[in-house]
Amino acid sequence: MDFERFIQEKVEEIRRVVGPERVLCAISGGVDSTTTAFLVKRAIGDRLVPVILDTGFLRENEVQDVVSTLSGYLDLKVIDVKDVFYRYLLGLEDAEEKRKTFRHVFYSVLAKVAKEYGCRFLAQGTIAPDWIETVKGIKTQHNVLTQLGLQVEDLYGFSVIEPLQDLYKDQVREVARRLGVPEKILKRQPFPGPGLLVRCVGRVDLEKLDILRKATAVVEEMLLSFSPSQYFAVILDNQVISVGYEGRLREVACKYFTTGVNVKYLGTKATGVRGGSRVYGRVLAIEARDLCEVPYSKLHNLVMDLVSLDNEITHVILKICDNNPVGKYVIVIRSIETRDFMTATISEIPLNYLEKVSTKICEVCGDYVAAVYYDITSKPPATIEFE
Numbered sequence: 001m002d003f004e005r006f007i008q009e010k011v012e013e014i015r016r017v018v019g020p021e022r023v024l025c026a027i028s029g030g031v032d033s034t035t036t037a038f039l040v041k042r043a044i045g046d047r048l049v050p051v052i053l054d055t056g057f058l059r060e061n062e063v064q065d066v067v068s069t070l071s072g073y074l075d076l077k078v079i080d081v082k083d084v085f086y087r088y089l090l091g092l093e094d095a096e097e098k099r100k101t102f103r104h105v106f107y108s109v110l111a112k113v114a115k116e117y118g119c120r121f122l123a124q125g126t127i128a129p130d131w132i133e134t135v136k137g138i139k140t141q142h143n144v145l146t147q148l149g150l151q152v153e154d155l156y157g158f159s160v161i162e163p164l165q166d167l168y169k170d171q172v173r174e175v176a177r178r179l180g181v182p183e184k185i186l187k188r189q190p191f192p193g194p195g196l197l198v199r200c201v202g203r204v205d206l207e208k209l210d211i212l213r214k215a216t217a218v219v220e221e222m223l224l225s226f227s228p229s230q231y232f233a234v235i236l237d238n239q240v241i242s243v244g245y246e247g248r249l250r251e252v253a254c255k256y257f258t259t260g261v262n263v264k265y266l267g268t269k270a271t272g273v274r275g276g277s278r279v280y281g282r283v284l285a286i287e288a289r290d291l292c293e294v295p296y297s298k299l300h301n302l303v304m305d306l307v308s309l310d311n312e313i314t315h316v317i318l319k320i321c322d323n324n325p326v327g328k329y330v331i332v333i334r335s336i337e338t339r340d341f342m343t344a345t346i347s348e349i350p351l352n353y354l355e356k357v358s359t360k361i362c363e364v365c366g367d368y369v370a371a372v373y374y375d376i377t378s379k380p381p382a383t384i385e386f387e
């Protein structure tokens with residue numbers, strides 16, 4: 001791909017489409033939205049209005065970090081909309097209901113901001129996997145509207161421009177480099193628009209969100225040196241359900257371990273993908289007495305064997321450490337390797353290092369945490385996020 005030509009063509013296209021109007025751009029500090037803002041700024045200069053919405057689902061210190069990283073490049077306005085997001089989202093449980101509600105609140109807020117700043121256009125960093133997977137019905141990405149046939153002008157009063165919509169992540173990074181996007185943003189791992197909302201699996205409330213935020217900070221700090229493509233924490237309720245064929249699954253798992261193994265289903269649903277279609281299925285937790293017995297090369301086969309017995313399983317998680325048997329939540333560490341985010345494999349982080357990360361999570365999150373697990377599922381059959 002000729003990236004210089006791509007930039008030149010997009011700059012001309014943006015000028016042609018936007019004319020003399022102002023353009024709002026909601027920046028998350030991720031590479032997609034920031035690159036979009038840099039492109040629009042190159043095209044129309046100060047008629048770009050860059051904002052960051054503080055939705056209440058961002059990570060520790062995220063707003064301040066993004067504002068300071070981009071200062072000198074973009075004059076970001078911070079818009080605190082935590083109250084409205086919490087009003088509509090706290091208490092929701094179903095993954096797609098959360099995503100669709102988030103999308104609606106997000107664009108309703110942006111509609112008001114656009115009106116206030118006199119913007120007739122919204123520029124956003126939608127990329128190819130976002131709309132491809134949304135159109136296929138795998139999950140509703142927060143920033144996909146027109147591709148679903150939604151009449152954005154009627155609904156929200158602005159038109160959407162998406163200059164990166166045919167690119168994949170590695171191509172966006174190349175465009176970003178050429179536009180002078182700061183290195184810190186280029187190196188940032190992706191973070192979904194609905195943020196911690198989709199990692200607070202099942203019913204979402206402020207206590208759960210607070211613990212997730214702390215666990216996320218530990219995982220991001222301690223796994224950084226491994227440079228995975230994406231790495232984060234997830235929180236689930238510590239509930240177990242029985243489906244009746246745990247015995248069969250245990251027999252299969254036992255073939256991979258020489259010492260005792262236990263398997264159980266957690267009570268929360270999670271998203272996966274099978275044959276290109278969405279599965280909103282189950283999380284299977286495995287506990288093995290001696291973790292170091294099974295090499296990573298075999299864990300993938302273990303997962304596939306389990307999924308072939310129960311194709312409702314979307315994520316298989318391996319217990320790394322126990323903390324408090326009556327803790328309300330379990331934390332899952334997820335770390336994956338991918339180029340295009342359409343498929344992914346798990347990061348082969350040494351299990352004894354994952355024990356250190358888990359111990360730190362328990363220290364920071366305290367008695368709320370029953371146990372810490374590592375997600376050993378590739379995409380497919382899981383998706384990268386749990387919801």
Ligand code: XMP
Pocket residue numbers: 129130133139140141142143190191192193194230341342379382383384385386387
């Ligand atoms: P999944 O979970 O679909 O994730 O395998 C693929 C990539 O997309 C990110 N992701 C999102 N990004 N808005 C975004 O901007 C969203 O609604 C969204 N959902 C998932 C995810 O973090 C991963 O990088």
